[in-house]
Amino acid sequence: MLSKWGVEKANVDNLPVYLESTIAASSLYRRLGFVALDGLSMVLPGNGPDGGQNIYEEVGMLKTPEDSDMDRWDSSLNISSLMLDYDAGIKPQHVIQAVYDRIEAYKSIQPSVWIHLQPLGEVMRAANELYTKWPDANNRPPLWGVPFSVKDSINIANIPTTTGCPALAFTPNVSAPVYQHCIDAGALFIGKTNMEQLATGMTGCRSAYGTLHSTFSKSHIVGGSSSGSAVSVSEGLVSFSLGSDTAGSIRVPALFNGLVGFKPTKGTVSARGVSPACLHHDCVSFLTTNIADAERVWDVCRGFDEGDFFAKLPSQIRIPPQTQKQSQQQLRFRFGVPPASALEICSPTYRKMFAQIIASIEKHGGELVEIDWTPFQAANELLYNSSFVLERMTIFPEGWFEANKQLLHPVTREVFESVVDRTKTTSAVDVFRDLHKQVEYVRKVRGILTLEEEVEKGVDEITVLVVPTTPWHPTIREVEGDPVAINGRLGAFAHFGNVLDLVGVAVPS
Numbered sequence: 360m361l362s363k364w365g366v367e368k369a370n371v372d373n374l375p376v377y378l379e380s381t382i383a384a385s386s387l388y389r390r391l392g393f394v395a396l397d398g399l400s401m402v403l404p405g406n407g408p409d410g411g412q413n414i415y416e417e418v419g420m421l422k423t424p425e426d427s428d429m430d431r432w433d434s435s436l437n438i439s440s441l442m443l444d445y446d447a448g449i450k451p452q453h454v455i456q457a458v459y460d461r462i463e464a465y466k467s468i469q470p471s472v473w474i475h476l477q478p479l480g481e482v483m484r485a486a487n488e489l490y491t492k493w494p495d496a497n498n499r500p501p502l503w504g505v506p507f508s509v510k511d512s513i514n515i516a517n518i519p520t521t522t523g524c525p526a527l528a529f530t531p532n533v534s535a536p537v538y539q540h541c542i543d544a545g546a547l548f549i550g551k552t553n554m555e556q557l558a559t560g561m562t563g564c565r566s567a568y569g570t571l572h573s574t575f576s577k578s579h580i581v582g583g584s585s586s587g588s589a590v591s592v593s594e595g596l597v598s599f600s601l602g603s604d605t606a607g608s609i610r611v612p613a614l615f616n617g618l619v620g621f622k623p624t625k626g627t628v629s630a631r632g633v634s635p636a637c638l639h640h641d642c643v644s645f646l647t648t649n650i651a652d653a654e655r656v657w658d659v660c661r662g663f664d665e666g667d668f669f670a671k672l673p674s675q676i677r678i679p680p681q682t683q684k685q686s687q688q689q690l691r692f693r694f695g696v697p698p699a700s701a702l703e704i705c706s707p708t709y710r711k712m713f714a715q716i717i718a719s720i721e722k723h724g725g726e727l728v729e730i731d732w733t734p735f736q737a738a739n740e741l742l743y744n745s746s747f748v749l750e751r752m753t754i755f756p757e758g759w760f761e762a763n764k765q766l767l768h769p770v771t772r773e774v775f776e777s778v779v780d781r782t783k784t785t786s787a788v789d790v791f792r793d794l795h796k797q798v799e800y801v802r803k804v805r806g807i808l809t810l811e812e813e814v815e816k817g818v819d820e821i822t823v824l825v826v827p828t829t830p831w832h833p834t835i836r837e838v839e840g841d842p843v844a845i846n847g848r849l850g851a852f853a854h855f856g857n858v859l860d861l862v863g864v865a866v867p868s
Contacts (some may be wrong), residue, residue, distance in 0.1 A: 586612055
């Protein structure tokens with residue numbers, strides 16, 4: 360009654376009304392026209408209803424006179440669209456309120472998307488601070504007010520990193536540079552997402568926090584290991600997600616949820632502060648709804664990090680000069696595809712769709728050329744069917760696996776037990792032989808996939824490889840029946856990407 364009287368009085372006097380509300384009561388005030396602007400959260404003694412921390416939250420809310428507009432938002436989280444909304448007068452607080460409404464509603468469909476969800480009050484406070492940090496609307500950074508999620512293998516200071524494995528969870532003191540780059544560019548952190556335990560696979564069916572499904576089908580797998588990241592972007596809960604890709608962990612869930620999955624070459628984005636799967640091959644990668652958003656996030660995050668020992672030196676990265684002459688150059692597009700024998704692993708539906716895509720590329724000017732598939736196939740086998748797989752054991756503290764393996768997901772445990780078995784028959788000589796094979800394959804592929812400048816006057820030429828992201832889309836039940844073999848088949852066209860240090864982009868058809 361008092362609140363209603365205050366609102367009516369403010370309307371008569373044409374005055375704004377500000378109040379502080381608990382999260383539970385905030386929905387009542389929103390019905391009265393209040394909009395959340397900022398907030399606070401604090402940890403109280405005891406445990407919360409879910410057994411975790413007991414967090415108390417408040418939000419500061421404002422109601423302006425009724426003739427004001429732009430106090431509601433429920434639109435696309437594509438970054439370019441979001442920026443247009445901000446230019447039109449929508450505030451980041453409006454977007455964050457809508458995001459949390461969507462998250463709450465989606466819990467009834469898939470409750471295990473998030474391993475950590477940032478308190479609403481904290482995100483509202485960060486949204487409010489955007490105006491203090493960047494008061495000039497004409498000089499905002501590229502991710503100003505953009506909500507994003509983070510795969511729970513990436514460190515964020517004072518928030519546990521679980522890598523999908525509670526037994527190995529820890530709380531870092533320092534955030535990963537890739538996360539900090541996004542925050543420094545104005546992005547708003549929403550939460551850490553569910554993932555395949557210890558990033559061991561590409562199905563999304565090995566997590567202590569629950570199995571997710573594709574956003575297209577409740578019976579089909581979501582893909583992994585960046586499973587929760589994919590759902591959070593596909594369902595419009597965030598604009599983009601930070602993840603990682605060792606064998607296809609960004610590209611596969613991108614396919615199964617209708618997203619763009621962008622994996623740059625190793626060392627162009629810092630992997631410091633990211634829990635490794637196979638340190639030599641891990642790449643920080645991105646999930647977005649379109650190519651332009653992926654490029655925008657990559658531009659924010661890329662750069663040399665001396666603290667990442669696998670980082671490429673600037674001199675190792677080829678960046679064509681952005682000159683007027685170059686902008687006038689014609690780019691001739693050539694592409695190769697796997698041979699028919701390699702495509703036999705695909706389902707009939709996927710083979711048909713791939714043939715349609717190839718025809719479409721040719722129709723739009725691409726020139727199909729024959730390539731040597733041998734080094735790609737050989738590199739694919741090298742990732743998990745050689746001594747390279749032993750690197751997976753380096754993620755455990757000394758002696759941890761034998762003493763604690765019963766704490767792992769049953770399939771995760773099976774995977775690592777097979778790695779332990781391989782150590783009994785693999786020598787240091789085998790490791791060096793496999794390293795020699797890798798550099799041989801890399802050299803061969805660099806002669807196949809090329810970017811040539813001035814192949815003729817005014818013409819540059821690029822040659823790329825186009826492959827199906829996966830051979831088919833298995834159901835959750837199929838994976839439960841044969842988890843390791845199906846996981847291996849899913850990587851038929853993905854595993855070689857990091858062994859050969861290639862850029863990989865999964866694009867919805």
